[in-house]
Amino acid sequence: WSELKEAFLKEEEYLSSHFCDIDANLPFTAEDPCYTIASKLLTLKKEALDDTFQLINHVDLHYAIRMLDQASLISVFGVSNNGLIVQEFKHNMRRIGKLVEVVNLQGELLYNAHTMPASACALIVSYSGETPIYRKVLAVLKENGIPSIALTNIGDSTVSKQADIVLRLSSREKLYSKIGTFCTDASIEYLLDVLFAGVFALHYDEYLREKIERSSQIEQGRFSTTEPLKESRFFDDFD
Template sequence: MLLVEKIQETNFSPAEQSLIDYILEKNTAIEEHTIKDIAEATFVHPSTLIRIAKKLGFSGWSDLKLAFLEEQRYLHSHFEEIDANLPFAKTDGLVTVAQKMAALEQTTIEDTLSLLHHDTLKKATDLLYQAKEIKIFTSNANIFTAQDFALKMRRLKKRTTIAEIIGEQAYEAHNTDETTCALLISYTGENQLIKQVLPILKEQGAHILSITSIGESTISKESDCNLQMTTRERLYSKIGDFTTSMSISYLLDVLYTTVFSRNYQQNLNHLIHMGEEFDNRTSTSPVMQEHPIENRLQITDSFLPN
């Protein structure tokens, strides 16, 4: 749930509501205003700001103000020229549709990248890298996106599975322990199937990494580490789950590559060796043709730091 949504659903006294209306009207302009400035402008006591913050689950006004500004900046960045729900019109021609979809995907990547922070990404990478087993809990179309990630991770000798069968998730959760990293993927952060396994995972001692939308949710709050995906789509009044799927795919690719980079040359040599052993494909295209092994080793070595 976005902070703005939480504000709209919370009951406030008349004095508190006048303050809330002022904040929503001024939006990011409140960054330059002190508690005293806002209190005087709305004719309330400064303690009202602190009371509102605590009612919304924050320790004080500064924390609420920071969270509000961060959310508003995100919601008003990117996607100014394209609608995530209706990215093209019925009158658009084929090439125009293709161009708009390209713009949508490019914007989605930029938007998702803006939500990534170094320390959070490092913690997520640590959880995956240190785990003996990675178990993914998600549903619907997200399963297909997760399958590609699981395949890549298994090629790095990381045991990675997906709890796909409805009704089996609880059993899968019980078969975890402190050496397991449970990866939970949910756009709303309130997926009922995943919420049911959360207490089991915590009881078993599994480490929990989640990917959810921005804002407060049950899954993000209960996770050891949470990555945020692009949050632009409505639940169902849209052409497709374009930005959600693209954002999740991008984040999973990032996680795969950050784990890969921990043992870069070792992992690269392993993939090349396995390809030579089992990939019998051929091509007349010079782009696709593999170099002889001696040249390939020289190429990979040239990318190593001095």
């Protein structure tokens, strides 16, 4: 009873904070002019980021970053819209030499879990935490000794129970009674950026040097006449 009471009070505290002036499901109305819609979406995104930051457990984040850094392969599981959002994470990680694959076809999720090497790790993105196939995927990962990280809602879902590490998403949107996934998308993107930045920071000088050297060679013909975009020679002597 004590544990239930503590969990209930924490959830009540969470639900009563942030999003006091905007509805995550219906953030604008048909009568709102375009500029008002733009302003309301800006507010919504800011609230989602603040919300997600408050949900971060520093210990879990630390271990998640270490897990990603040590993995020979990172398999990111995300179906539907989530399969699109994680592409930027894959792109960023590949730029620092981390091997990342995105598995977003439901028919391939279980097959991929069975074929992952023991040195890999899994990153599962599921807002509901109840996508049926993930129960089987996580069971296979556990059986094969492959560690898993889940990005999911604040509830005690199937995914959160089975994953080794759980990072919580802003949990304000209903499953389908909403205009769009503005809030959830912002939360997922933010956490993935934090994970990438955390891995980058572990090898900061090495990754920064390599990234700039490669980019300067590959993008030699790229330029801009806009002053803030112009490259300087500052990193020529970077060591």
